[in-house]
Amino acid sequence: MAKKQKVQRPKAQTPKGFRDYFGAEVAQRTDMLRTIAGVYHRYGFEALESAAVETVEALGKFLPDVDRPNEGVFAWQEEDENDNGDWLALRYDLTAPLARVFAQHRNDLPTPYRRFAMGPVWRNEKPGPGRFRQFYQCDADTVGSGSVAADAEICAMLADTLEAVGIERGDYVVRINNRKVLNGVLEAVAQQIIDENYPNGPRTHGDGGAQDVLDRKDVWQANVLRTIDKFDKVGAVGVRQLLMEGREDASGAFIDGVGLTQEQAEPVLAFLTSMADDSTGTLTNLRAAIGDSAVGAQGVDELEQMANLLAAGGYGPDRIVIDPSVVRGLGYYTGPVFEAELTFEIKDEKGRPRSFGSVAGGGRYDDLVKRFTGQEVPATGVSIGVDRLLAALHMKGRLSTDTTGPVVVTVMDRDRMADYQAIVSELRNAGIRAEVYLGNPKNFGNQLKYADQRNSPIAIIQGGDEVAAGTLQVKDLILGAKIAETATHEEWKDRPSQFEIPRADLVDRIKALLTEQSQ
Amino acid sequence: MAKKQKVQRPKAQTPKGFRDYFGAEVAQRTDMLRTIAGVYHRYGFEALESAAVETVEALGKFLPDVDRPNEGVFAWQEEDENDNGDWLALRYDLTAPLARVFAQHRNDLPTPYRRFAMGPVWRNEKPGPGRFRQFYQCDADTVGSGSVAADAEICAMLADTLEAVGIERGDYVVRINNRKVLNGVLEAVAQQIIDENYPNGPRTHGDGGAQDVLDRKDVWQANVLRTIDKFDKVGAVGVRQLLMEGREDASGAFIDGVGLTQEQAEPVLAFLTSMADDSTGTLTNLRAAIGDSAVGAQGVDELEQMANLLAAGGYGPDRIVIDPSVVRGLGYYTGPVFEAELTFEIKDEKGRPRSFGSVAGGGRYDDLVKRFTGQEVPATGVSIGVDRLLAALHMKGRLSTDTTGPVVVTVMDRDRMADYQAIVSELRNAGIRAEVYLGNPKNFGNQLKYADQRNSPIAIIQGGDEVAAGTLQVKDLILGAKIAETATHEEWKDRPSQFEIPRADLVDRIKALLTEQSQ
Known part of the structure; x- marks a missing residue:
């Protein structure tokens, strides 16, 4: 097979001296x-x-040189028929x-x-x-x-x-x-110079005396x-x-x-x-x-x-x-x-x-x-x-x-996306920051990794069992992280990091948990 | 006297196609x-x-021409020793x-x-x-x-x-x-074209038939x-x-x-x-x-x-x-x-x-x-x-x-600027938008004109009499404007457009009047 010619791709880079600002x-x-x-x-x-954008003329101080304006500003010339357009600058x-x-x-x-x-x-x-x-x-x-x-x-x-x-x-x-x-x-200093050099007043220009000092003020x-x-x-x-x-x-x-x-x-x-x-x-x-x-x-x-x-x-x-x-x-x-x-x-x-x-x-x-x-x-x-x-x-x-991410509604069953959409809409309408996982839902571990990367406080899970029971699983990711840190469940044994709630209680329970977490 | 040479002054103009946005x-x-x-x-x-600012390369679509990039973006070339700097663009x-x-x-x-x-x-x-x-x-x-x-x-x-x-x-x-x-x-249209022109499938390229139509899709x-x-x-x-x-x-x-x-x-x-x-x-x-x-x-x-x-x-x-x-x-x-x-x-x-x-x-x-x-x-x-x-x-x-301007504290006596400053600070500390008149206070009419131009709801006046009495004059400019409009005081005779208040009641009375005005 013939060797493919290398494709010339643009560099994904900010120009030198510029940067991107994210989130918080x-x-x-x-x-x-x-x-x-x-x-x-x-x-x-x-x-x-x-x-x-201003005209270079209005900005002042930086004036068009032969070719480009002086350094210090980003400037360019407007195009016109006679190559005589205004110079503009940031x-x-x-x-x-x-x-x-x-x-x-x-x-x-x-x-x-x-x-x-x-x-x-x-x-x-x-x-x-x-x-x-x-x-x-x-x-x-x-x-x-x-x-x-x-x-x-x-x-x-x-x-x-x-x-x-x-x-x-x-x-x-x-x-x-x-x-x-x-x-x-500075006037007082000048006066001192005069007093010291010529007590009867400044000498004339050009003789190197006090007047010259004043001239070079x-x-x-x-x-x-x-x-x-x-x-x-x-x-x-x-x-x-x-x-x-x-x-x-x-x-x-x-x-x-x-x-x-x-x-x-x-x-x-x-x-x-x-x-x-x-x-x-x-x-x-x-x-x-x-x-x-x-x-x-x-x-x-x-x-x-x-x-x-x-x-x-x-x-x-x-x-x-x-x-x-x-x-x-x-x-x-x-x-x-x-x-x-x-x-x-x-x-x-x-x-x-x-x-x-x-x-x-x-x-x-x-x-x-x-x-x-x-x-x-x-x-x-x-x-x-x-x-x-x-x-x-x-x-x-x-x-x-506050870099807390959104509540993430996970996708257990791709065909029930509309159900997950309904859950997330209910949360948003109650003013709760929330989203449904939109990546490939095949690997559930990836969904939790995503929630972690987003710094999500809560993940919501609803599989077939929960649908049948009219419930949801709620995963407290903040508590989960604490437990993982100390590698013991002992301290938090009265507060499970995952629990089941009735579907109908969604908004109330999530609100309550978010309040608890922020305390 | 010799005629003065005309000074070349820069034009105070936004560049063509740009504008300023004010206040509200x-x-x-x-x-x-x-x-x-x-x-x-x-x-x-x-x-x-x-x-x-991005590099023209990263923005894409607009590429450096011989001299300047294509139209559509504002672009310029970075200066470097070899005149070979990156092209940058807004x-x-x-x-x-x-x-x-x-x-x-x-x-x-x-x-x-x-x-x-x-x-x-x-x-x-x-x-x-x-x-x-x-x-x-x-x-x-x-x-x-x-x-x-x-x-x-x-x-x-x-x-x-x-x-x-x-x-x-x-x-x-x-x-x-x-x-x-x-x-x-469009595929359905193409199918129609094929069906009508060559029921047994597209003809070959270049004979002006259905295949050519598809070629020029x-x-x-x-x-x-x-x-x-x-x-x-x-x-x-x-x-x-x-x-x-x-x-x-x-x-x-x-x-x-x-x-x-x-x-x-x-x-x-x-x-x-x-x-x-x-x-x-x-x-x-x-x-x-x-x-x-x-x-x-x-x-x-x-x-x-x-x-x-x-x-x-x-x-x-x-x-x-x-x-x-x-x-x-x-x-x-x-x-x-x-x-x-x-x-x-x-x-x-x-x-x-x-x-x-x-x-x-x-x-x-x-x-x-x-x-x-x-x-x-x-x-x-x-x-x-x-x-x-x-x-x-x-x-x-x-x-x-809400284009309501600030409360304007007028200046009756230039030497008592510190008193006016104290009044305005009290108002600001109470969260009320307020300023002291900073133009030339000589002409009091100009101060009221300024308050009018600022769309001020209230002017505060304190001359020698008020200082002696420990009071302030409060001018309700919104009511004043209404009275001026109808040219009769009749409707508002129970609510005077200017009245005197104790200096100590400043914040409470101004707050109350602002509330009244906004109703």
Whole structure:
């Protein structure tokens, strides 16, 4: 016989960086999204669902290259006759679509516009272990309000949301800060530079003096911000070294510093270490750290207003604190920033204890809508990382993981399928999750194996004897599993794992047994 | 002054064929999906959520062309060094991903595998009015069971689902048919052709006789199927004409017929008109229509088994009927097919009454998994068009459209924001949807306009007088709107639209008023 040519079959594989979610995983996420939506709704936010696909132009930041748009998004060009179609892309977050939606529908939307959105976003990044290219976000934003009351409200809502999904008070903290305070501190540093280099004012451009330092403000400010962000890793001493001459890291490598003098570094250190026992103390320390900076003073005022509003709403420092070390990215935010951290301990990859870390963050941003309309529209919002929050609840054992399968009605006699169908319909009509075995019924052992694989609590059996007697056999699979585990029937001798019931008592008896099992 | 160069701003537009969903629209769909998931779960189906993105190879059917994959899907090529990355695409339905998932995870999944999936799918088609390129599907499939009990179960579940989401019994019907019966009828037609042309058997290939007709079976069978599909538009007489010489349509144009003789057309007509008062009658008629065809007899047997199983489960002809005119596409299905139709009348674009039509359909298909594994895996499933079902419920006024906005706490005195925050927190903690006005509070009229735009039921006002008196003003906006409508206060003189309450009674009084309003 001639050798058959090998058939080319498609690979049954998700694309790299994508995955499937089964059963309880899907249900748990759905439940969590529903709970979060409930809190957001109670706060007056309205649902918005935009499409997964946006024009690259509207998404912004990622623009068509010669051939393909920049990395970071999944993008493609629409086909048209002139090969000149729009570039489309999958959304990479829920904020860029919000800006487009608000600009497009602003005449029909109330202002301020409070909206929430939940759904997958896509990133065209190199996937890694635990890093996926599609994941869920769950955002709430207030567009069109410049009031810090909007920021405070979102922090309060974030705290309420964490408690609603099952994170207990004490296991989380919402930390707030304000970018204007940071800007004030950087002004204070600049002032130090000027004072030290040219006490009578800045020198002129290009002579390498203080004015040049100010000219390169963006560069050294970014360096200072990056250094601040290392505070929780290297502490105050480490930050001071990194702001000045540099330091040796754990591996022995030398990390260059920003090059500030001790006096210049001082305002940054004062700022970073300004967290006190209560917000009043922290605010006093911050006022000292920002020196004469007007923008800094404004930032501290805003933090104070937020603290007052939150206190009035009953949100004390057990839930929301002012924490000057919160930075959250570089360019984006313009005022208040906030971050929710889960504080309970987990073990890292090397078995060392560390706190679970951030599950949500946000802040005030003011120029997203401006891209479209030219008008500056103040906005503030928060994004919850749903998958991380689910992972946290999983670790705390706080997910109601009801993975109980359906009651399985077995098939003893293929010709009496209609009888089994009647049994299963009765159960379903009574609200009981149930199914009839639909595989090949020949091997009864396979039916019980199937019930086991489905994690079924009960199997129902009806052969010829039972039909004649008007009865059913009920197999308590949960009890059966317990007996199998301990290999003795002794403990459960008063409760048989299989028993006969009248056919007419089906629903009542199964309901009673399910209740018993769940206790 | 020099003329400013015009700034190029991005257009704030959804891509063509995509749209945004706001507030109640999102909530209604979420509620419906939850209800459907509840029924599917009760039937023993497990949730599955696969990613929006699949490899084009796994999706099948759409293969990479020279440059771009065929039309119909949104696809792009992964970047890699050799410009040889995988082609990826957005899923165009939920069945193709199921086939991939089952093939990929088959060793870990129970067999039969009952799964449900809900979510958006994408079609790269020309958008039109009411035709979108992203829409929701909601599927349930049983993979790995060849039993018609699996098909019957899905039909029962479909009926239960429609009732669960609010379609009353009598307003829908699930029609079932079987492709094997159709195949049997086509065999009967072929037999007629042979009998008429060559009573002693088919002639040889290529002489234009009966054998050639059989050789071109696919073509004329497709024509016959297409003609059958017009039964509800043109009736039995019209179908007979179209099967034979053709007919004039309403516009006067002549439509060519398939070219059968009267004797050849007869089995098709007998089949199409075989629906009787009950399924027993229909089955008898069908047996007559299929002649001696073995596959036809198998199809009728399967329909009979399904009818028996459904009757045993309590699903009578008021919910599920055998209807030989159900065709559902050409190639795909191999056995039972089914379709849920909403039977209540709506007006078409021209104001003529017609029934709402199909909202769900499905059937048995057997070769989707085979593409991956080479093994034939029987499967059957249903897909509900969620958006169409929502539209139907909308028309019937059966959507619980609670578009009531939040209680709005107005801002009379910007410096007492903390007091307003305390009011709103109390309300929220009591489970009442509430918000403080976050826009510019200067113009009080704007605050009431905002409350109106939000469809708020109640506005709360607290100025200096109320603070001094320890009270709040409560404005009943629903009553206010009624009074404004009738332009007289007479009817409501015992129920003022604005009144004062003690601050301490806030939650109780607002709760009471909301209850009163909803009655």
